[in-house]
Amino acid sequence: MADPNPHKLKLAHFLVMFIHLCAALPFIYLSILLLIHAETTGGLLVGAGTLLLIIFTFSMWLPVLFRFNKKTMIPDSILLFSGIACFTASYFMSPTGSSTNTGFSQKFHGQTHFSRAGITNIVPEIDQLKLGTYVFRYLPVGIDEKQMNRLRTLVLDVYHELIKEENFKNAGSALGMCYEDIFLGKRSTLHFYEYVPRQLKKDKYPVMIFLHGSLGNFIGYTWVLKKVADTAGVAIVSPTYGCGNWYLDPECMTIGETFEYCRANKEFDMENAYLACLSNGGTGLTREIMLHGGKYKGFIIVSAVLEENIYNSSEFLSNIKSKPVLILQGEKDDRIPLDNIREFESVISESLVTSRYFPEEDHFLMFSKRNEMAEIISKWFGNISEKKQ
Structure with missing residues (x-):
């Protein structure tokens, strides 16, 4: 069986990435709003963490579209773990659901x-x-x-x-x-x-x-x-x-x-x-x-x-x-x-x-x-x- 046409394959990858971008736009917008307007540290961390993880998901397209792998491994890891760290920190700042007030x-x-x-x-x-x-x-x-x-x-x-x-x-x-x-x-x-x-x-x-x-x-x-x-x-x-x-x-x-x-x-x-x-x-x-x-x-x-x-x-x-x-x-x-x-x-x-x-x-x-x-x-x-x- 003949290999797929590389130009068509690349076009398909760009199309999927475009759909990915469209799906991510609301989250990008809300994350930027949080970074600009958040009143709390927890809100800022969620905004930053969401943006970092979104950037990480898009960085996964680089090896597919431009055929280089090793150069992105360290930056990708930093993005991923930084995003996770932001969400982890926001979790420990979040409400516990409990109350010491008897009222x-x-x-x-x-x-x-x-x-x-x-x-x-x-x-x-x-x-x-x-x-x-x-x-x-x-x-x-x-x-x-x-x-x-x-x-x-x-x-x-x-x-x-x-x-x-x-x-x-x-x-x-x-x-x-x-x-x-x-x-x-x-x-x-x-x-x-x-x-x-x-x-x-x-x-x-x-x-x-x-x-x-x-x-x-x-x-x-x-x-x-x-x-x-x-x-x-x-x-x-x-x-x-x-x-x-x-x-x-x-x-x-x-x-x-x-x-x-x-x-x-x-x-x-x-x-x-x-x-x-x-x-x-x-x-x-x-x-x-x-x-x-x-x-x-x-x-x-x-x-x-x-x-x-x-x-x-x-x-x-x-x-x-x-x-x-x-x-x-x-x-x-x-x-x-x-x-x-x-x-x-x-x-x-x-x-x-x-x-x-x-x-x-x-x-x-x-x-x-x-x-x-x-x-x-x-x-x-x-x-x-x-x-x-």
Whole structure:
């Protein structure tokens, strides 16, 4: 059999290398972003390690395309071991998943468990979110450049506070479950962050179950709500549901499993269980009210997506009637039209509604007004307790 045409063979090699390059481009881009913008040493190491390993894979083409072997062996080895060293170092800097604080913890129920070596743990959440604000400018997420810059500043403000607290820093990130939802459609495993203000030494703690919004369960949300817990004496349980499309769980199974976990916890006062939401979490909150709203004492709605066909249903209105509801909304929120929220407020007029509208705030209210919001929610809890007495 005749040898293959060397020119055709070389052309085939160049074609495969081109495909290799196209596949590597997103990783090259993200690695460069990490090197430029990372807030942590761990993020820098992952960026450097990824670039070194990508360069190493391309160096493997040199002997194939240009027919020299020995000259590349030492540089290739340096690239390979340097890349591995960067990832190894980032692993030892990553969250351990454990907590020495008796108040804060994370829980897994199901097949998923904490993975210290997972990419969403060796790249700290602060770096993932900061990178996201640069990447999303190219995606149709409905946020313009000015808003993205503001969001980046707000996220960094919150996370610079958070990473000073070792227990939150060591908890790790739930964003891997968001990515699994986006790319694999997997969102069934129950994971949640839990904070109980045990320093208050109460016999039982009222519980607030918090439903996160789009793009996952940021640990920063629990950090912000920690101030409510410490002031009002309530426990915070924040379940994860993929990237936050709660409407894909029409039977509210994840919320139900979270409630059952809380009910089995002897520390929690389930006669005083509250359901709260942010943004897309509103699609879960309204469905849960429609199906099982009677078991909650009250509801907190922050910059929420609210569907008219759900909240106008007779089941919803029956289950929310005469219950305390707190609404917090930015008037410049261009994702949640103000008229929609005011209409919702008028529909539930038979409930005990307290609303606070922020004239200059947008969809990022939970971070931009976090201290004021925590104070309002804490006072709302206090008023309910006073009326009960």
